[in-house]
Amino acid sequence: MNTQTLQLPRTKPQANAGSYRALIRRRQLLLIGLGLLLLASFLLDLGSGPIRYELGEVLQALLHPDEASPQARIVMWEIRLPVALMALVVGAALSLAGAQMQTVLNNPLASPFTLGVSAAASFGAALGLAFGVQLLPQAWAVLGEYLVPLNAFVMALLCSGLIYGLSRQPGARPETLVLLGIALVFTFNALLALVQFFASEQAVAAVVFWTMGSLHKASWPKLAITSAALLLALPLFARQAWALTALRLGDDKAASFGVAVQRLRLQVLLLVSLLAAFPVAFVGTIGFVGLVGPHIARMLIGEDQRFFIPASLLCGALILSLSSVLSKLLLPGAIVPIGIVTSLIGLPFFIFLILRSGKRPC
Amino acid sequence: MLSLQMQDLGASYGAKQALSGVCSPPLKGGELVAVIGPNAAGKSTLFKRMAGLLSGPGQLRLEGSRRGQQAIVYLPQDNSASPALTVYESILLACKQGSGRWQVSAEELALIDETLASLGIAELAFRQLGELSGGQRQLAAIAQTLVRKPEVLLLDEPTSALDLRRHLQVLALLRELAHQRGLLIFIAIHDLNQALRFTDQTLVLAQGRHCACGPSKTVICASMLREIYQLSARVEPCSQGSLQVIVDGMA
Numbered sequence: 311m312n313t314q315t316l317q318l319p320r321t322k323p324q325a326n327a328g329s330y331r332a333l334i335r336r337r338q339l340l341l342i343g344l345g346l347l348l349l350a351s352f353l354l355d356l357g358s359g360p361i362r363y364e365l366g367e368v369l370q371a372l373l374h375p376d377e378a379s380p381q382a383r384i385v386m387w388e389i390r391l392p393v394a395l396m397a398l399v400v401g402a403a404l405s406l407a408g409a410q411m412q413t414v415l416n417n418p419l420a421s422p423f424t425l426g427v428s429a430a431a432s433f434g435a436a437l438g439l440a441f442g443v444q445l446l447p448q449a450w451a452v453l454g455e456y457l458v459p460l461n462a463f464v465m466a467l468l469c470s471g472l473i474y475g476l477s478r479q480p481g482a483r484p485e486t487l488v489l490l491g492i493a494l495v496f497t498f499n500a501l502l503a504l505v506q507f508f509a510s511e512q513a514v515a516a517v518v519f520w521t522m523g524s525l526h527k528a529s530w531p532k533l534a535i536t537s538a539a540l541l542l543a544l545p546l547f548a549r550q551a552w553a554l555t556a557l558r559l560g561d562d563k564a565a566s567f568g569v570a571v572q573r574l575r576l577q578v579l580l581l582v583s584l585l586a587a588f589p590v591a592f593v594g595t596i597g598f599v600g601l602v603g604p605h606i607a608r609m610l611i612g613e614d615q616r617f618f619i620p621a622s623l624l625c626g627a628l629i630l631s632l633s634s635v636l637s638k639l640l641l642p643g644a645i646v647p648i649g650i651v652t653s654l655i656g657l658p659f660f661i662f663l664i665l666r667s668g669k670r671p672c
Numbered sequence: 673m674l675s676l677q678m679q680d681l682g683a684s685y686g687a688k689q690a691l692s693g694v695c696s697p698p699l700k701g702g703e704l705v706a707v708i709g710p711n712a713a714g715k716s717t718l719f720k721r722m723a724g725l726l727s728g729p730g731q732l733r734l735e736g737s738r739r740g741q742q743a744i745v746y747l748p749q750d751n752s753a754s755p756a757l758t759v760y761e762s763i764l765l766a767c768k769q770g771s772g773r774w775q776v777s778a779e780e781l782a783l784i785d786e787t788l789a790s791l792g793i794a795e796l797a798f799r800q801l802g803e804l805s806g807g808q809r810q811l812a813a814i815a816q817t818l819v820r821k822p823e824v825l826l827l828d829e830p831t832s833a834l835d836l837r838r839h840l841q842v843l844a845l846l847r848e849l850a851h852q853r854g855l856l857i858f859i860a861i862h863d864l865n866q867a868l869r870f871t872d873q874t875l876v877l878a879q880g881r882h883c884a885c886g887p888s889k890t891v892i893c894a895s896m897l898r899e900i901y902q903l904s905a906r907v908e909p910c911s912q913g914s915l916q917v918i919v920d921g922m923a
Binding site: 326327329330331333416548549551552553555556558559560562563565566567568569608609612613614616 | 723748798
């Protein structure tokens with residue numbers, strides 16, 4: 311064979327760098343668009359409720375509280391603002407947790423809710439709520455009312471550890487992991503039912519209402535703690551953006567790039583536990599945001615984590631903020647617990663993902 | 673000049689020993705080395721051991737390299753993952769590993785453009801990895817290794833999904849890269865005729881053990897084929913003069 315014909319058909323260097331820069335600009339614009347949608351949804355959330363406020367009144371109460379009516383000021387600052395902000399922070403935290411679980415476990419159906427991390431956190435928190443049990447050593451008792459979220463964190467961590475350990479077993483495939491997640495959800499829900507069985511009537515009512523998930527348990531200190539968990543996790547994820555993206559090419563490929571795969575996976579699951587536990591402990595179980603948010607982000611922007619992380623945050627926050635609005639509109643005069651709203655919206659999407667994942671990899 | 677020598681290399685997965693006693697003479701930059709052997713001979717394990725992904729006994733003596741272990745770049749066999757990334761992004765990803773910086777420089781983009789052009793896949797740049805054929809995926813994976821500026825390349829069956837024409841073109845490209853850039857390239861390969869035709873040296877493994885290492889035209893011979901592959905075969909020059917393996921039957 312002639313040597314000439316053996317050469318690969320070398321193509322002219324195209325203006326791919328220019329096209330790449332254009333792609334980046336489009337993604338940045340998309341993120342800005344999502345941010346604007348989120349802002350609109352946030353303002354709508356603030357204006358909606360038993361007393362309806364127009365946009366002008368909302369903005370006046372927020373930006374010039376002295377000029378707003380005392381009623382609007384109090385409703386806005388004391389009641390609606392912590393709730394609306396909690397919707398953003400919890401949505402963002404759960405979506406980021408789901409995004410990173412899907413990344414490190416290489417499983418499109420992974421999320422804190424589907425793999426039992428939320429259920430584990432619920433069980434841990436219920437132990438504290440119903441019996442005052444604390445899972446951390448006595449020295450932590452000084453933290454008082456925050457022992458409940460810490461209980462949730464310990465149980466979420468335990469569940470993540472179990473998932474991690476089992477995902478490393480030979481032959482563990484994505485489907486195995488989802489089945490394992492279902493088993494964990496059932497286990498922790500059964501344990502939660504056991505807690506309810508033995509708890510006092512008053513404690514049962516508290517646990518039941520809280521498992522439905524409601525943003526109306528939000529307060530400024532709880533918002534601060536959940537935000538702190540998110541702010542702690544974000545820079546750590548951001549620093550590992552290239553390594554996390556590489557993980558999606560497979561463990562071997564990522565390792566060949568120099569990524570310490572097992573260490574990164576452990577770090578991420580630890581942070582995911584933190585991100586999932588505090589929202590669950592403060593506002594109860596809110597399902598599907600952690601599953602749906604990352605998928606919408608992925609469809610919009612791809613899996614380059616430099617864009618996937620902010621897009622997941624924005625999508626999760628937007629879903630929960632819109633769900634919050636919806637929870638006030640579904641039944642006139644009543645606010646439906648937000649966990650019910652997200653489950654009703656998320657379930658069809660979850661079924662769609664299951665059917666889609668059988669056809670081609672996500 | 674770059675030189676690499678394996679001295680009694682071994683590796684294990686947990687308690688199970690997968691590789692032992694692999695030796696080689698000093699292999700020089702500019703050479704293309706075939707790593708051959710039956711399935712499960714330990715070829716991938718050897719590459720992982722050389723890339724520092726597995727630990728084990730023995731020593732890998734790399735001389736004449738300024739970057740040490742980092743100069744050794746490994747391309748695993750499995751390129752089937754299909755994340756929502758374009759070819760361009762997957763190559764950028766390889767380029768940015770080890771960097772905490774999110775910004776991408778003009779030099780990095782130019783390097784990617786040049787690499788895509790050299791492999792003839794510039795038009796695939798913005799296709800999703802999941803949309804590519806097996807062969808296109810392998811070319812994209814080779815591009816991912818080249819942008820990491822390797823001095824030693826370990827390619828685990830990089831041509832297994834390519835059609836015959838692309839298979840020959842990629843082998844010719846690898847030989848050209850080795851010769852022109854002074855790279856030392858190891859390639860795990862099953863096609864012994866192509867190993868004879870394109871590679872300078874051949875290392876033979878069987879059941880995780882070293883069997884032979886030396887010039888391809890010496891190592892690939894009837895006795896090796898009988899011992900390692902249990903085949904009755906001859907190695908003879910064809911009408912064009914180059915050597916080829918002719919299999920007569922099972923030994």
